Amino acid sequence: MMDGKRRMLHDDELRDIKKGPWKVEEDQVLINHVKKYGPRDWSSIRSRGLLRRTGKSCRLRWVNKLRPDLKTGVKFSAEEERTVIDLQAQFGNKWAKIATYLPGRTDNDVKNFWSSRQKRLARILHTSTAPSSSTKSHKTTKHLQTPPFDFIPSLKAPKLSLSREEEFAAKSQLCSSIETVPFGEVVYPSPINAVPVDQQPCISFPQFPILQPDYPLLLEGQDFFGRLGAPSFLDDDFGHFALGTAQVPIAPSFQASGTLESHDTVDIDSLIDDDFPPIDLFDQIEQLPSPSHWS
DNA sequence: AACAGAATCAACCGCTGGAGG
């Protein structure tokens, strides 16, 4: 419990703290501090009266904005996107860790990129599942029948901080649940079916391979859902994630459409950036059988 | 041109863990 005097001092300090956008002069002070002392002793900046910012705020400003090696104003390249998606699958939302693999990018950059992507994809899926609520005539949604995506909002990411045992248990549960997915039969290309359980696509999700151009279609389908934000896409629980991974319906859908064969390939870069996810995806989903035909 | 909605960005907040007294 603080005594009154110290409490008052604390409140005064709080009142004296400046927040909000940084001015050029403040930046200059901060840069000068770093030049003199290095990127440390952030709280001394305020205690010595140089700035009315908290040490925390100073550090953040330096790390996210003033550091000389930052790629400010440069959009994420396709390669960087791939890296983030891959590493997010490996490490989960460890943005700082992921950022260390991306020169010139901060954890904030990565985090913003990811959340922006999640929002976009969630919106795309939501739009595709609620055609009546949209007044916009979108070429991919206007004909949409009742899509089998009602389960998606209940998806949850695997907790990537799981212990190896927990992860294995979750993976096992995930694989065993595949058979109950309400999309009917699961069709995997035989090479995938041939691999051991713990290497089948439904569970290798967080570790999908470094992508190459002309990657096989069905692995692409798998990767597509990785791109949807695996493993935290729409952020729910791992058990339902089996449904959410939904490489399950996609592969049969592509096959059923008769437009693509399992050995077909797609240009991976076409799935990234502005056109990702491929808008045609929903045309494929559209062709899925209605729930009354599932059994 | 005006507006709405989406996307992006910057900054804050709360929490955690480590170091040091």
Added chain:
DNA sequence: TCCTCCAGCGGTTGATTCTGT
């Protein structure tokens, strides 16, 4: 051992910019 301080991290929010209608 406990307490305090600090650095760092992830989540969230609000402002600004962009884009489509």
